[in-house]
Amino acid sequence: MKILAIETSCDDTAASVYDDLQVLSNVISSQYFHSKYGGIIPELASRAHLTAISEIVSQALVNASQSMESIDLLAVTVEPGLQGSLVVGSSFAKGLSIKYNKPLIPINHIEGHLYSSMIDNKELKFPFVSLVVSGGHTALFLVYSFSEYKVIGLTKDDAAGEAFDKIAKLLGLPYPGGPHIDELAKSGNPNKYKFPRPMLSENNFDFSFSGLKTSVRYFLQKNFPLNDFGTEIHNISASLQEAIVDVISQKSINAALKHNISQISISGGVSANSRLRNKLSENASKKGIQLFMPNLSYCLDNAAMIGFLASKKYKAKPADYVDYSFTVNSKPLRAKSK
Ligand code: KG4
Numbered sequence: 001m002k003i004l005a006i007e008t009s010c011d012d013t014a015a016s017v018y019d020d021l022q023v024l025s026n027v028i029s030s031q032y033f034h035s036k037y038g039g040i041i042p043e044l045a046s047r048a049h050l051t052a053i054s055e056i057v058s059q060a061l062v063n064a065s066q067s068m069e070s071i072d073l074l075a076v077t078v079e080p081g082l083q084g085s086l087v088v089g090s091s092f093a094k095g096l097s098i099k100y101n102k103p104l105i106p107i108n109h110i111e112g113h114l115y116s117s118m119i120d121n122k123e124l125k126f127p128f129v130s131l132v133v134s135g136g137h138t139a140l141f142l143v144y145s146f147s148e149y150k151v152i153g154l155t156k157d158d159a160a161g162e163a164f165d166k167i168a169k170l171l172g173l174p175y176p177g178g179p180h181i182d183e184l185a186k187s188g189n190p191n192k193y194k195f196p197r198p199m200l201s202e203n204n205f206d207f208s209f210s211g212l213k214t215s216v217r218y219f220l221q222k223n224f225p226l227n228d229f230g231t232e233i234h235n236i237s238a239s240l241q242e243a244i245v246d247v248i249s250q251k252s253i254n255a256a257l258k259h260n261i262s263q264i265s266i267s268g269g270v271s272a273n274s275r276l277r278n279k280l281s282e283n284a285s286k287k288g289i290q291l292f293m294p295n296l297s298y299c300l301d302n303a304a305m306i307g308f309l310a311s312k313k314y315k316a317k318p319a320d321y322v323d324y325s326f327t328v329n330s331k332p333l334r335a336k337s338k
């Protein structure tokens with residue numbers, strides 16, 4: 001069974017062919033131009049998807065040595081994300097599906113990340129704890145099967161990636177700032193400055209990162225009023241990265257221990273963070289917990305994870321996908337404030 005999957009929920013136009021056992025192609029076109037605005041401009045994102053999508057889908061078919069005739073199913077991200085961006089991918093997929101008379105599987109982007117460590121790691125088995133950390137989400141799940149999972153923790157405000165990006169902006173770094181902070185932190189001292197570890201001591205699995213951002217803002221205003229960080233930017237980056245990494249790794253380990261689960265998966269853009277990968281892997285193994293991470297090409301937004309999950313969903317319940325009665329939904333997952 002060959003699946004053509006399309007993902008356009010944010011600022012990456014992505015397409016992939018998945019054949020049940022392996023990813024045959026994984027093509028991504030990233031909209032780097034948002035960098036000059038310091039963040040994503042939704043209106044420009046949807047226009048750029050419209051320009052790119054046809055070429056990206058063709059490229060995914062060519063790279064997989066397939067044509068539309070040899071594809072059995074289509075899959076597309078329909079939630080959550082930027083409304084206009086979601087509409088471009090889902091309309092394109094719906095058009096192909098009608099023209100070629102193939103079933104279309106609507107997929108939730110977060111669910112795509114949730115299972116993405118399973119694409120390459122055959123040893124990752126249910127149940128596992130899954131941490132999705134991206135620019136839009138920070139969420140902890142207990143995952144029991146491809147159709148059953150429970151949300152046990154959510155961010156109340158900013159997502160971890162959003163915190164990296166907003167703090168990076170304060171440091172004068174380009175958008176998205178996460179990878180820049182990761183790089184600068186490699187030659188910095190993570191213990192030089194003590195930033196808060198929000199909600200770490202609370203007895204739940206929710207997150208909150210907006211206070212950390214404010215605390216870094218005040219710290220910078222007080223100590224670097226001219227925004228002249230010099231080489232100290234390495235120590236600042238390492239210290240604030242350590243605060244974020246400590247919170248998300250400790251909460252994930254606590255969730256596994258509390259629920260007596262011995263496997264953790266991390267996914268989403270922030271799971272590309274080198275310090276998070278090392279520290280969580282080290283701390284988890286001290287507790288006898290195994291850590292699974294997607295291959296780096298499936299960490300950031302991609303369509304391979306959408307095709308992978310669609311193949312599992314379709315196989316379980318093919319009768320659910322005989323019409324096109326889905327709509328797009330932009331609303332992110334957030335914890336309720338008390
Ligand atoms: O999953 P993703 O590609 O898109 C969303 O669904 O949001 O994640 C993008 C986020 C951005 O906030 C970016 O700064 C962050 O992932 N990110 C990183 C790293 N690489 C990407 N954050 C920290 N360290 C990294 N190496």
Ligand code: ZN
Nearest residue numbers: 134268269301
């Ligand atoms: Zn994502």
